[in-house]
Amino acid sequence: MRRKCLFGPIWSRRLGSSLGINLTPYKTCSLDCVYCECGITTTLTVERQEYILPEEVIEHLETYRRSPRFREHPPSYITFAGFGEPTLNSGLRRIIRFLKESFPEQRIALITNGTLFGLYPEIVGEIRGVNVLIPSLDAGTPEAFVTVNRPHPVLRFDQYLQGLITLRQHFQGAIWLEVFIVEGINDRVEEIELLQKHIEQIAPHRVHINSVDRPPAENWVRSPALPKLQKIAHALRGEVITVPPQSQIFCPPRSV
Ligand code: SF4
Structure with a gap:
């Protein structure tokens, strides 16, 4: 069965024009975050496999590359995102290699929850070629990790953190860390x-x-x-990339 694994291009507030690649069935993830905009995780797993075959993704990308849509409005980025955790797909290396050869003008971004780098250190080698990596870290403590991200039982907070630290030492591209704040849970001063x-x-x-x-x-x-949020951003030397509903005067466009 052919599945829809490309979406967009859409406008991303961080990346500009971006074609999305989804590498998992809905909703397959190593976390079940309380804030997930895709809904509740239906398959909570840390098992890596070719959930969507690389050949299938590559076929869709070939069709897109030959389309007038691509010629007339080429995106700035091709971004791994979608309905689950992209690094669960063990065909990632092959797809990235194809993108580097076939879309030389596009930059590659990978939006990931970052939990698998500690479990499978080899992923750092597989994602060589990614220009911008956007991993998440929402918790200061294991307790907040469990409350906010509801991880698969084998995931340990210390291993997750160490995976992100090691990643920074070996990954050549840019790392933009995303911190998602939930009122009353991970916005406390100690956290x-x-x-x-x-x-x-x-x-x-x-x-x-x-x-x-x-x-x-x-x-x-x-x-x-x-x-x-601005105070937290100041403390973490970051920037706020959202406008909470109570502060909005209009609805922002959908973006990744
Ligand atoms: S890691 Fe991302 S896809 Fe997975 S549950 Fe959390 S927000 Fe949703």
Whole structure:
């Protein structure tokens, strides 16, 4: 069965025009984040496999490359994102190699929850060729990790952190770390102070502070008000990339 694995190009607030690649069936992930905009995780797993075959993805990309849509409006980025965790797909290396050969003008971005780098260090080698890596870290403590991200039982917070630190030492491209703040859970001063220490160790090139601006998986999830997000961004030496609903005067366009 052919599945839709490309979407867009859409306008991304961080990347500009971006074609998305989805590498997992809905909703296959190593986490079940309370804030996920794709809904509840239906397959919680850390098992890597070719959930969507690389040949299938490459075939879709070939068709897109030959289309007038691509010739007339080539995107700036091709981005791995979608309905789950892209690094769960063990065909990632092959698809990245194809992109480097066939889309030399496009930059490659990978949006990941970052949890698998500690479990499978080989992924760092597989993603050589990615220009911008956008991993997540939402917690200062194992408790907040469990509450906000509801990880697969084999995932340990210390291993996850170490995976991100090692990644920074070996990955050649840019790392933009994303921190998603949930009101009343990971916005406490003690939590932010610990997050600050972890971020210092990871040393990403940028830190993006995000929060709820679309319907989350759990309807009790709220964003702190903008001034609080700005204060957190200041403490974490990052920038706020969202406008919480209570601060919005219009609906922002959908973006990754
Ligand atoms: S890691 Fe991403 S896709 Fe997975 S549950 Fe969290 S927000 Fe959703």
